[in-house]
Amino acid sequence: MSQTVLIKIRRKDNPNAAPYWETFELPEKPFANVISCLQDIQKNPVNIGGVRVKPVVWDCNCLEEVCGSCTMVINGKVRQACAALIDPLEKPITLEPMSKFPAVRDLQVDRARMFKDLEQAHAWIDIDGTHDIGEGPAIDQETRHKAYELSQCMTCGCCLESCPQYTLDNNFLGPAVFSQARYFNMHPTGAMHKDKRLEPLMKEGGIANCGNAQNCAAVCPKHIPLTESIAEIGRQTTFHLIKKLFVE
Amino acid sequence: MIKRQAKVVVVGGGLAGLSAAMKICEAGIRVVLVSHQPVKRSHSVCAQGGINAAIDSKGEGDSPDIHFYDTVKGGDFLAHQPLVNDMCHQAPAIIHLMDRLGVAFNRTAEGHLEFRRFGGTLYSRTAFAGATTGQQLLYALDEQVRRYEHDGLVEKLEWHEYLGVVLDESQVCRGGVFHDLRTGALFTISADAVILATGGPGQLYGKSTGSAVCTGSAAAATYLQGAKYGNGEFIQIHPTAIPGQDKLRLMSESARGEGGRVWVPKDPKDNRNPTEIPESARYYFLEENYPLFGNLVPRDVASREIYEVVYNKGLGVGGEAMVYLDLTHKSPEFLDDRLGGILDIYEKFTGDNPKTTPMKIFPAVHYSMGGLWVDYESDGNGLIDHQSPRNQMTSIPGLYAVGEVDYQYHGANRLGANSLLSCIYSGIMMGPGVANYTKTLDKAPEDIPSSVFDQARIKWESRFKEIKSMNGKENPYSLHQELGETLLANVLIVRENKKLEKTLLKIDEIETRFGDLQCLDTSDWSNPTPSFINQLYNMIHLSRIIAKGALLRDECRGAHYKPEFEIVQPDEFDPHEYIDYLEKKSYEEVREEAFPPGHLEYMKKFEENNNHWLKSSIAVYKSNQPEISYEDVDASQVTPRPRKYN
Structure with missing residues (x-):
């Protein structure tokens, strides 16, 4: 074994336990990524002090950056562990759980709030039923292209981890939800229920709470134009407000 | 009411x-x-x-x-x-x-x-x-x-x-x-x-x-x-995946659907950068062997061809088990629009840009x-x-x-x-x-009486208690890796009965060693280890179904390929001949001269094989082993016939 890699992991046994750092020394392997290193720890859970410890716990699934599960903070940057190849990373490597979501254990956090917030924002198309009523609406290529950019959001939480407005204990919806509202409002059928999506975004925790730090778009692993979505939702909510004033 | x-x-x-x-x-x-x-x-x-x-x-x-x-x-x-x-x-x-x-x-x-x-x-x-x-x-x-x-x-x-x-x-x-x-x-x-x-x-x-x-x-x-x-x-082996320590990432068939071409250098010692290798020095083996379907033959066929080129002909890129999947002749804009997601994955995980450099790929286990x-x-x-x-x-x-x-x-x-x-x-x-x-x-x-549910729960409570008390020498994750390596080596693209017999013995050995596992973590909160040990137990039994099914099925069908039992199709054979043969057979004795030389013999063998093996294999758990029987397939609409893609 010629080369080894040092990995420093911020661990926590349960949500109420104190966090602690633990370092592991692992053999360097070709094509290794953070996940394969964590798997190596499972096969030999011994820390750098030679002490046998409990294997590190983390979440992962697809391992090809399309499910969003293995998001964590690697060398200070929030990203997916599967796409973090070991070779280009600065050593020793540090792994930490995301800080904006309730801690579960070690690198695991609970992102349930993100899914609940999608429900608040009416993030779906209202269809009449699943029976066969023929083709969907025709959509021009440009609109489709824009929609596809937005539809790749994996609900991974990178944007929220980097957002100064989003905290563990507030109710800010955050860029991922704003962008999803824009996505559904862009669809010909989705647009019919535009208001249902805009109303919740105009309440406390909505679009007005965005501080325009623009960190979100910079960290998005899918390069979703989140700041553009925020601007667009800002525009849509303003129009909605004006429309409401006139109607009332 | x-x-x-x-x-x-x-x-x-x-x-x-x-x-x-x-x-x-x-x-x-x-x-x-x-x-x-x-x-x-x-x-x-x-x-x-x-x-x-x-x-x-x-x-x-x-x-x-x-x-x-x-x-x-x-x-x-x-x-x-x-x-x-x-x-x-x-x-x-x-x-x-x-x-x-x-x-x-x-x-x-x-x-x-x-x-x-x-x-x-x-x-x-x-x-x-x-x-x-x-x-x-x-x-x-x-x-x-x-x-x-x-x-x-x-x-x-x-x-x-x-x-x-x-x-x-x-x-x-x-x-x-x-x-x-x-x-x-x-x-x-x-x-x-x-x-x-x-x-x-x-x-x-x-x-x-x-x-x-x-x-x-x-x-x-x-x-x-x-x-x-x-x-x-x-088990389907997908022809095109990229290597990794943790998983083999898929490179979609759509890359070929959009014009991607699979090739290797004709000379295995040709170490030039692939973009510098001229057309005349490239072997487009799928296009040459299957002029009709080309790079879009079904996955079982493509995986076997890659296996053949890499292992039997020794033509893998750089002497490794790899072939090129080439999209460099397509415009970057076209590729972004139609294949963006997978090309990003390739670049992220290998560091090479597939829009300018042919991808290096190899078959991987993909679907059951x-x-x-x-x-x-x-x-x-x-x-x-x-x-x-x-x-x-x-x-x-x-x-x-x-x-x-x-x-x-x-x-x-x-x-x-x-x-x-x-x-x-x-x-x-x-x-x-x-x-x-x-x-x-x-x-x-x-x-339903609550006792039905209580019994089920109690059974699993004692099972997990048992798992948590395991304090042997084997690491569950390492044992899983060994199981995987055994199946990869023996129950993949090309299957041999001798190797399959050994695989079943190896699975038995792994099951024995399962009894000597150590539950690395016995804590109660968000602890994946006991759950994984239970999954491993199930995986051992499932791998036995796969290996035993493969051992018993002495034929070639789809993804299940056993050269010992291959019925070689004559080069000029047309699958419609087989339909003719079945029709003729229904009212007269079919004579050798009715078909090109060798074709009748081939068709008779094919028919006999189908009579025996065109059946679903059904595994049932009996005394710690899968007991395998065979059920008829409803083929009432399209007559089963030899496949051909060239």
């Missing part, structure tokens, strides 16, 4: 589970949706290239009948034909539904759905959303299920694992046993029916294109409780055609009776299986872009039948 509201548990939140949940909610039935992870992170997100439907938007003359023919032929005629036929005829309606749900499918200039070509067909039949079609379809279904969750019809239990089924005294499924992966709590849920949509078993092989949760554990646990498991030996045996009811006209409670029901009454975990639809080899279709089709198709099943039940879940 007050009508009671039925309750169905759906285990798994991929395309099959979500489409079943959506359809069942639509019938007003409550659904409890159980998943290891938030359903939006299910393995379906990994599907890339597209979903098939013979909409024929390009005027090529495609039709659901041709789709049906391509699919049963691609599967080497091992699939029940009424199901495949029904699926292919429902496919256009399914694509239109997904389109209505908002999936960002690629479009034509007129704004209609765009289609591209995929393997095993000559038609542009594959609708797609960039190269992340699975992810896009899954999100649309996830959104619809969220809508029902919002309306109170769906209760989601994410971070929960299915351990087994609850059977009453008549062996009818009355619910399931579940494990809370956070608190470690074990509990039962009573239900009118349980649907397993738990996906494939890629993790058996250690490294595959499968996700971390694709252990096949739920299917195996159910087999251990008496459910039949069908066609286990048919086999799975839990499930039933169906034909409508008598070659299609399926959608109201039948028998559709997708396992051999345990009240327990259903759907998606990759079932054994239907793909026979001995699945065609690309048919898995997304079969998952959504079967999930939707089974809905009315499940609703009808709940109406036939004489007892509501509440009327």
Whole structure:
């Protein structure tokens, strides 16, 4: 074994336990990524002090950056562990759980709030039923292209981890939800229920709470134009407000 | 009488589970949706290239009948034909539904759905959303299920694992046993029916294109409780994947559908940069050997060809087990629009830009055609009776299986872009039948004696206590790796009986060593180790089904290739000769001269082999071993015949 890699992991046994750092020394392997290193720890859970410890716990699934599960903070940057190849990373490597979501254990956090917030924002198309009523609406290529950019959001939480407005204990919806509202409002059928999506975004925790730090778009692993979505939702909510004033 | 509201548990939140949940909610039935992870992170997100439907938007003359023919032929005629036929005829309606749900499918200039070509067909039949079609379809279904969750019809239990089924005294499924992966709590849920949509078993092989949760554990646990498991030996090896320590990442067939060419340098010592190797020094082996289908031969054929070129001819790139998949002749704009997602993955994981440098790829374990045996009811006209409670029901009454975990639809080899279709089709198709099943039940879940559920829970509590007390020498994760390496070495593209016999002995050894495991972590909170040990136990049993099924099947069919038993097709053979032969045979003695030399002998051998082996293999758990028997296949519509792609 010629080369080894040092990995420093911020661990926590349960949500109420104190966090602690633990370092592991692992053999360097070709094509290794953070996940394969964590798997190596499972096969030999011994820390750098030679002490046998409990294997590190983390979440992962697809391992090809399309499910969003293995998001964590690697060398200070929030990203997916599967796409973090070991070779280009600065050593020793540090792994930490995301800080904006309730801690579960070690690198695991609970992102349930993100899914609940999608429900608040009416993030779906209202269809009449699943029976066969023929083709969907025709959509021009440009609109489709824009929609596809937005539809790749994996609900991974990178944007929220980097957002100064989003905290563990507030109710800010955050860029991922704003962008999803824009996505559904862009669809010909989705647009019919535009208001249902805009109303919740105009309440406390909505679009007005965005501080325009623009960190979100910079960290998005899918390069979703989140700041553009925020601007667009800002525009849509303003129009909605004006429309409401006139109607009332 | 007050009508009671039925309750169905759906285990798994991929395309099959979500489409079943959506359809069942639509019938007003409550659904409890159980998943290891938030359903939006299910393995379906990994599907890339597209979903098939013979909409024929390009005027090529495609039709659901041709789709049906391509699919049963691609599967080497091992699939029940009424199901495949029904699926292919429902496919256009399914694509239109997904389109209505908002999936960002690629479009034509007129704004209609765009289609591209995929393997095993000559038609542009594959609708797609960039190269992340699975992810896009899954999100649309996830959104619809969220809508029902919002309306109170769906209760989601994410971070929960299915351990087994609850059977009453008549062996009818009355619910399931579940494990809370956070608190470690074990509990039962009573239900009118349980649907397993738990996906494939890629993790058996250690490294595959499968996700971390694709252990096949739920299917195996159910087999251990008496459910039949069908066609286990048919494991699809995808021809094009990229290497990794943790998994082998898929490089979609759509790369070839959009014009990607597979080649190796003619001279294995040619170490030039691939872009500097002239056309004359390249061996485009798929195009040369299969002029008609070219790079788009079905996956079993492509994987075998790559194996042949790399191992038997020694032509792998740089002497390694790799071939080139080349897209560099296409414009970057075209590639971004049609294949962006997968090309990004390639670049991220290898550091090379596939728009300027040919990709290096190799086959990887990808899909299980086999799975839990499930039933169906034909409508008598070659299609399926959608109201039948028998559709997708396992051999345990009240327990259903759907998606990759079932054994239907793909026979001995699945065609690309048919898995997304079969998952959504079967999930939707089974809905009315499940609703009808709940109406036939004489007892509501509440009327089942609580002792039935207590016993099931107590059994699992003692099982987990036992696992946590394991204090031997073996590491469960290392033992899993060894199991995977054994299967990779012996139950892959080319299979030999001697090696398969050794594999079964090795599995026995691994099972013995399982008894000497150490439970590395015995804590109660969010501890994956005991759960993994239980999964490993199930994986050992599932790998035995696959290896034993492969050992017993002495023939070549689809993904199951045993050179010892290969019936070599004459070069100039035309599959229609076989249809002629069968017809002639029905009214006269067929003479040698009626066909080109050697063809009759070949056809007789082929017929004899089909008489013996054109059957589903069915594994049943008996005295710690799979007992394998064979069931007839419904091939009533298209006559099984030799496959040919050149």
